[in-house]
Structures are given as structure tokens and as C-alpha cells.
Amino acid sequence: xxxxxxxxxxxDPDPDAEPAVELEVDGEVFEVVxxxxxxxxxxxxxxxNTGYGFGSSGPRPPSLDDHREAIRVFLAQIxxxxxxxxxx
Numbered sequence: 001x002x003x004x005x006x007x008x009x010x011x012d013p014d015p016d017a018e019p020a021v022e023l024e025v026d027g028e029v030f031e032v033v034x035x036x037x038x039x040x041x042x043x044x045x046x047x048x049n050t051g052y053g054f055g056s057s058g059p060r061p062p063s064l065d066d067h068r069e070a071i072r073v074f075l076a077q078i079x080x081x082x083x084x085x086x087x088x
Contacts (some may be wrong), residue, residue, distance in 0.1 A: 002003030014038055023064070025071040032067050042071060 017035040024030075030053065031043040032058065039057030044050070054074050056062075062070070079086035
């Protein structure tokens with residue numbers, strides 16, 4: 001199994017993906033795409049590193065509250081000086 005890496009996403013289109021939605025969380029805007037085969041992908045649209053983001057998967061489709069929580073966890077890891085996940 002491949003390990004998740006922030007900022008990387010598959011290049012090939014996913015036929016199982018639902019339409020992308022924009023979600024604002026704590027003043028930050030993310031594009032969220034959910035796929036039944038690949039899970040969720042999150043791209044940070046207005047962050048210091050446009051498009052930087054992360055992915056997640058789980059046993060069921062996430063709710064909007066699940067998406068918001070995942071984004072908050074991601075943002076809590078961001079180094080404010082670099083705009084990337086810090087070394088800790």
C-alpha cells in the first residue's frame with residue numbers, strides 16, 4: 001500500500017468521483033472531491049501554497065462535518081512560516 005503524501009494526487013481522472021465542491025473552513029477555502037474508490041481529496045485554494053492539500057479514506061462517504069474536521073486537523077499541522085506541514 002502506498003503512503004499518503006501531502007500535495008500529491010493521481011494524474012488520471014477518476015470515473016467514480018463526485019463533482020468537486022468548495023468548502024470554507026475557518027476562513028480557508030478548499031476544493032473537496034470524493035470518490036467511492038479513492039476517498040476524499042482536498043486542495044487548499046487560497047492558502048500560501050495554492051493547491052497544496054491532502055487525501056483521506058474511510059469505510060463510508062464522509063459528511064460535510066467529517067470534511068470540515070479533516071480540514072481543521074490538516075490546518076492545525078501547517079507551519080505558518082512555510083505554509084506546509086511542519087516537521088513535528
